[in-house]
Amino acid sequence: xxxxxxxxxxxxxxxxxxxRLAKEFGTTPISDTLLKKIxxxxxxxxxxxxxxxxxxxxxxxxxxxEYEKGTKFALYTGRGPSGDTHLGHLxxxxxxxxxxxxxxxxLYFQITDDEKYLCKRDLDLSQTTAxxxxxxxxxIALGFDPEKTHIIVDTDYSKTLYKIALQVAxxxxxxxxxxxxxxxxxxxxxxxxxxxxxxxxxxxxxxxSGQKIRTLIPAAIDxxxxxxxxxxxxxxxxYPKTSAIHCSFLPPLTGMSGKMSTSEGMxxxxxxxxxxxxxxxxxxxxxxxxxxxxxxxxxxxxxxPDIDIPYQWLRYFEEDEKKLRKIYDDYSSGKxxxxxxxxxxxxxxxxxxxxxxxxxxSARKNISKFILKD
Amino acid sequence: xxxxxxxxxxxxxxxxxxxRLAKEFGTTPISDTLLKKIxxxxxxxxxxxxxxxxxxxxxxxxxxxEYEKGTKFALYTGRGPSGDTHLGHLxxxxxxxxxxxxxxxxLYFQITDDEKYLCKRDLDLSQTTAxxxxxxxxxIALGFDPEKTHIIVDTDYSKTLYKIALQVAxxxxxxxxxxxxxxxxxxxxxxxxxxxxxxxxxxxxxxxSGQKIRTLIPAAIDxxxxxxxxxxxxxxxxYPKTSAIHCSFLPPLTGMSGKMSTSEGMxxxxxxxxxxxxxxxxxxxxxxxxxxxxxxxxxxxxxxPDIDIPYQWLRYFEEDEKKLRKIYDDYSSGKxxxxxxxxxxxxxxxxxxxxxxxxxxSARKNISKFILKD
Numbered sequence: 131x132x133x134x135x136x137x138x139x140x141x142x143x144x145x146x147x148x149x150r151l152a153k154e155f156g157t158t159p160i161s162d163t164l165l166k167k168i169x170x171x172x173x174x175x176x177x178x179x180x181x182x183x184x185x186x187x188x189x190x191x192x193x194x195x196e197y198e199k200g201t202k203f204a205l206y207t208g209r210g211p212s213g214d215t216h217l218g219h220l221x222x223x224x225x226x227x228x229x230x231x232x233x234x235x236x237l238y239f240q241i242t243d244d245e246k247y248l249c250k251r252d253l254d255l256s257q258t259t260a261x262x263x264x265x266x267x268x269x270i271a272l273g274f275d276p277e278k279t280h281i282i283v284d285t286d287y288s289k290t291l292y293k294i295a296l297q298v299a300x301x302x303x304x305x306x307x308x309x310x311x312x313x314x315x316x317x318x319x320x321x322x323x324x325x326x327x328x329x330x331x332x333x334x335x336x337x338x339s340g341q342k343i344r345t346l347i348p349a350a351i352d353x354x355x356x357x358x359x360x361x362x363x364x365x366x367x368x369y370p371k372t373s374a375i376h377c378s379f380l381p382p383l384t385g386m387s388g389k390m391s392t393s394e395g396m397x398x399x400x401x402x403x404x405x406x407x408x409x410x411x412x413x414x415x416x417x418x419x420x421x422x423x424x425x426x427x428x429x430x431x432x433x434x435p436d437i438d439i440p441y442q443w444l445r446y447f448e449e450d451e452k453k454l455r456k457i458y459d460d461y462s463s464g465k466x467x468x469x470x471x472x473x474x475x476x477x478x479x480x481x482x483x484x485x486x487x488x489x490x491x492s493a494r495k496n497i498s499k500f501i502l503k504d
Numbered sequence: 505x506x507x508x509x510x511x512x513x514x515x516x517x518x519x520x521x522x523x524r525l526a527k528e529f530g531t532t533p534i535s536d537t538l539l540k541k542i543x544x545x546x547x548x549x550x551x552x553x554x555x556x557x558x559x560x561x562x563x564x565x566x567x568x569x570e571y572e573k574g575t576k577f578a579l580y581t582g583r584g585p586s587g588d589t590h591l592g593h594l595x596x597x598x599x600x601x602x603x604x605x606x607x608x609x610x611l612y613f614q615i616t617d618d619e620k621y622l623c624k625r626d627l628d629l630s631q632t633t634a635x636x637x638x639x640x641x642x643x644i645a646l647g648f649d650p651e652k653t654h655i656i657v658d659t660d661y662s663k664t665l666y667k668i669a670l671q672v673a674x675x676x677x678x679x680x681x682x683x684x685x686x687x688x689x690x691x692x693x694x695x696x697x698x699x700x701x702x703x704x705x706x707x708x709x710x711x712x713s714g715q716k717i718r719t720l721i722p723a724a725i726d727x728x729x730x731x732x733x734x735x736x737x738x739x740x741x742x743y744p745k746t747s748a749i750h751c752s753f754l755p756p757l758t759g760m761s762g763k764m765s766t767s768e769g770m771x772x773x774x775x776x777x778x779x780x781x782x783x784x785x786x787x788x789x790x791x792x793x794x795x796x797x798x799x800x801x802x803x804x805x806x807x808x809p810d811i812d813i814p815y816q817w818l819r820y821f822e823e824d825e826k827k828l829r830k831i832y833d834d835y836s837s838g839k840x841x842x843x844x845x846x847x848x849x850x851x852x853x854x855x856x857x858x859x860x861x862x863x864x865x866s867a868r869k870n871i872s873k874f875i876l877k878d
Binding site for chain 1: 618621629660663669670675679681687688689691692693696697878
């Protein structure tokens with residue numbers, strides 16, 4: 131059945147109907163009641179919650195109830211290091227940092243150099259490991275607390291992870307790995323095992339502390355299937371089921387369909403390493419516009435922010451609710467032209483990236499404080 | 505087609521026709537020319553070679569030619585720790601020790617606590633690891649050189665092994681693992697990956713030394729399929745193909761069919777831990793006899809050493825060629841009675857085990873000299 135979109139861990143395309151997707155995945159939309167519960171602890175909601183960029187969850191209600199009774203939880207998210215990070219990658223990480231601050235939660239950040247080596251024909255393990263350490267700088271640059279943030283580059287922590295993964299693997303048949311991940315008989319045996327390595331950090335906080343500590347995974351919704359196996363085996367191994375909170379995809383620069391992805395091509399993606407000139411050029415040239423054909427028509431009828439990529443991206447990056455509202459109104463009314471809203475986005479992103487790169491470079495000297503090795 | 509026997513890594517049964525088996529597996533019988541080549545280095549052949557207990561190989565000729573040109577090789581063998589070691593386990597290890605002495609070769613001995621955990625429903629990882637360290641004592645007790653012998657308990661060296669296994673896994677499809685190991689869709693994903701962990705020590709000597717070092721695997725013939733994957737991927741990864749030398753199975757105490765195995769039951773197996781009384785009782789009571797029904801008939805017609813388990817076991821444990829020959833002749837002629845040949849075996853095994861257990865206990869204090877950890 132063609133439903134107009136595809137969302138799997140290995141493909142995202144089409145115009146995604148997120149409420150339908152949540153239903154299909156069996157995840158729960160984040161209700162206003164749940165938002166209020168979060169607000170009680172955070173004081174103010176993060177804009178990614180109030181704007182429903184994070185829109186769905188699994189067992190977040192359970193995790194919060196436990197938290198309110200004094201049970202700590204840990205955060206877990208990750209990155210597959212196959213190249214430079216781009217703006218899309220940062221969305222869940224920025225939100226994760228907020229969660230760490232609000233809930234005083236340790237974060238386990240898994241960098242999957244093993245998986246990227248296994249699934250990318252042309253990459254050596256030394257390359258994916260090196261990329262992993264480069265990507266780690268982007269994580270640290272976001273301001274995570276070095277006391278509470280543990281970055282795992284898989285191959286450098288594999289002694290610990292492998293032992294945990296064995297427990298998960300023993301309880302997971304090839305059948306279920308095939309069903310969840312779309313493996314075939316031609317898939318390599320490393321990929322078959324790898325879901326167990328990815329599940330391992332779900333249980334790591336419990337193992338390291340000797341207490342039952344639930345993990346909360348903030349990630350884009352397409353990553354959800356990866357943790358189904360972890361959730362399935364958790365009760366069998368005596369660990370709490372992992373909770374999750376899911377975000378929608380930062381759309382590609384070129385339009386609302388699909389998600390920003392390196393494989394979508396250079397013009398749809400802004401990389402962390404893109405300099406100001408490149409950023410401005412990409413936005414001015416490629417950003418899909420919801421504006422009208424002519425300035426006259428635009429002034430008269432106004433633009434459509436719901437399909438306008440500069441506006442949509444500002445939803446992801448402009449923290450100030452009032453500013454964003456004004457941009458929405460002015461763009462809808464025709465007061466703000468397409469070139470102008472692009473300029474606003476280009477300014478915002480350029481400034482953000484310039485600061486990020488500065489923090490990224492100063493992170494180099496601190497990296498060892500974050501890396502978990504065995 | 506029923507050929508009267510089955511030999512796979514997970515089943516050995518029936519009356520094994522070893523030359524037919526070698527043909528089916530595609531291994532090469534050890535020729536007299538090859539024996540002469542070995543003899544040139546060893547001075548005297550080990551009785552397991554002259555008696556064709558080790559009877560087949562892969563690329564042993566290539567390995568020896570390289571050795572003669574000055575290229576060193578390494579030995580690799582292993583043990584799956586799911587319980588106590590028995591006499592059958594010791595056969596390839598005794599021979600491996602001789603190879604180490606003759607060729608001054610380092611030995612990598614893999615104890616697969618991970619695999620046994622994955623495939624044995626009722627065993628915890630902590631149990632298989634503990635069994636692994638107990639089994640290590642039996643290896644050390646055989647007199648291996650601590651300077652040249654590296655015992656690997658998988659989970660305690662998994663950081664190094666995992667990185668190598670990733671290389672093997674990337675080149676191995678689920679299809680080929682299924683074909684070689686008989687996996688199904690219901691097999692757990694740990695088992696799917698595990699052939700890559702088992703292949704890793706084949707390449708470890710090359711990786712640790714930075715030179716191309718071929719490994720030679722002495723093992724019972726049923727283990728041969730385990731290294732087909734290692735041999736397949738070796739050239740793709742730029743390592744020399746692993747050589748192998750295969751032995752026949754120490755038959756169960758109860759008869760010539762199949763191999764000694766813990767799962768065959770207590771009366772068919774003599775464990776290292778069996779005390780003298782138990783050994784004597786098992787041999788006297790259960791050892792299948794090639795003797796005649798009555799003493800009179802035996803004296804007249806003689807016994808059949810070819811199906812007599814005490815004689816067959818003496819082939820595996822009595823180093824002295826002359827003694828063995830005399831036993832053969834006396835038993836065939838009827839001079840030696842069934843009870844007497846059993847007594848000879850019981851004396852031999854009891855003495856061997858008493859000494860072995862003494863060495864085993866004194867190995868406890870030296871174990872750390874042998875264990876490779878990362």
